[in-house]
Amino acid sequence: MNEPSDQQARKRILEELNTTFLVEAGAGSGKTTSLVGRLLALIESGTAKMEHIAAITFTNKAVDEMKERFRIALERKTADIEGETRERMEEALANLDQIFIGTIHAFCSSMLRERPIEAGLDPSFEEMDDEMNRAFHDQCWDEYLIQLQEEDSEALASFTEVGIDVSILKNVYDRVSLFTDLQIPCEPVHRPDFNLIRLSLLPMIEEASRFLPTSEPEKGWDNLQAKLRTANRMLRLSDEQDDMLILTLAKMFDFKLDVKQYKWTEKKQAKAISERFHDWQITVLFPFLQSWREYLYPKVIQFVLPALDYCRERRLQAGKLNFQDLLMYACRLLRDYPEVRAFFAGRYQQLMVDEFQDTDPVQAEMMFLLTGAGDDPNERNWRKLTPNPGSLFVVGDPKQSIYRFRRADISIYNEVKSRIQACGDVLHLTSNFRSVDAIGDFVNGQFVGKLPVRETDVQAAYVRMETNIPNPL
Secondary structure (H helix, E strand, C coil), X not given: CCCCCCXXXXXXXXXXXXXXXXXXXXXXXXXXXXXXXXHHHHHHHCCCCHHHEEEEECCXXXXXXXXXXXXXXXXXXXXXXXXXXXXXXXXXXXXXHHCEEEEHHHHHHHHHHHCHHHHCCCCCCEECCHHHHHHHHHHHHHHHHHHHHHHCCHHHHHHHCCCCCHHHHHHHHHHHHHHCCCCCCCCCCCXXXXXXXXXXXXXXXXXXXCCCCCCCCCCCCCHHHHHHHHHHHHHHHCCCCCHHHHHHHHHHCCCCCCCCHHHCCCHHHHHHHHHHHHHHXXXXXXXXXXXXXXXXXXXXXXXXXXXXXXXXXXXXXXXXXXXXXXXXXXXHHHHHCHHHHHHHHHHCCEEEECCHHHCCHHHHHHHHHHXXXXXXXXXXXXXXXXXXXXXXXXXXXXXXXXXXXXXXXXHHHHXXXXXXXXXXXXXXXXXXXXXXXXXXXXXXXHHECCECCCCCCCCCCCCCCEEEECCCC
C-alpha cells in the first residue's frame, strides 16, 4: 500500500505537540487513531502528564472505545522502549485512572461537583438523562398550567380565541427549552389589518361562486370548489366582521388551489378564477399570514418563558440537572470565577475534543475559556481569548454534522476553525482506510458538484475521498 497523500498531516499530529490544531477528518480516515496517537506522544515526550489531559468525545460508546485503544497503545509502547521514556510510560500506566476521557456532560459534571458552592448548586445534585428530563419537563408544564388556571383563568382562553391550543403552546415550550442560554427576542408587533383579507377575499368568493355548478360534478368537486362551498356555509352562519372568521377563511385558502376547468360552468372563467386566487395568495394572503405569525410569536414566547423559569426552579429545588444545565452551569462557572477557571486550566493543560462538528455554542465557549485562561483571567468574552500553544486539539468533519436539533451549528464550527487558524493550523485527513476504491469512486461521484468548492456559513466544502484499499478481484 502506498503512503497516503495526507501522511505529512498525520506526522504533524504526532510531532508538533506545542501547536494548536483543528483536524478535519473524513469518514474512515483513522481520526481516533490519530487522537490516541497524539495522546501517546504527549505522554512519551513528557509534554504532559496523565492528570493534565482531558479527552472529550460525543457518546459513551466512543468514550469506551477511546479508553480501551489508549490503554492498549500505552501498554504496547511501554513494552517496546527502555530508559527514561519507559519510566514515564510505566508511570502513566500506573496513573491511567487520572486522565479524563469522557463526554462533555461528564466533564462538566466533574467540574461542578468539585466547585458546587461557586456554581450555586447542591453538592449532591442528580444528573438526569434524556428520558428522566423529558418526564420532569412534562410534569412541570402540567403543574404550571394548573397553577396558571387558578391564578389567571383568562390567560389560556386568550390563546384559544386566536386559534392556538395548549398543544401548540407545549410544542413551543419544548422547543424554547433547548435555547435557555439565549435571550430570545419577543418584542411586540402591530396586529395585522384583517381588512386586507376581508375586502379582497370575500368579493373573490362571491364572484367565483357564480360559476359553481348547481350539482356535484361526476368525479366530485375540485379543490377550490370544495373550499368555496365551505366558505359560503361559514359566511351564511357567521358575522363577516368577526376577525377570527376571516382568519379561518384565510387559513382555509392557504393551500394549492387545484382547479379542474371542466368541472365549472365556464372553462374560461375557471381559468381566470384560478389565476386570480393564485395572484392573491402571493400578494395578499401569504404576507398577511406571515404578519399574523409575527404578531403571535412574542405573545407565545412571553407565555412559555415563565413556564421554563418554573421548570428550572423546580429542578434546582429537587437537586436535578439536565444535560443543558450541566453545560450552562459549568460554562458560567468558568466565565464568572477567574480563580476557578485558572484552577481547571492548570489541571487540564491539554484539551482534546473529538466529533467537534456536533458541538454547540456553549461547548465552544467552554473550550476557549479553559485553554485561553492565561490571556486575561478576568476576560469573560471567549472570542477575545487565544488558546495556549498546543493546549487545544480538535477533530471534526463538518460534512458529518447531523445534530443541529441538539444545537450543533456549522457556523460555530467555522468560527472556531477560523480562530484556530489564526493561532495554530488546520489539518486535513482525506485518506480512507475503511472502503475499497469502488466505494470511494461512487461517493465522490455522488457529492462532487452538490457540495460547494469552498465552505459557506451553512454548508461544508466538498472534499474528495481518497481510498487506499484495492477493489476485490
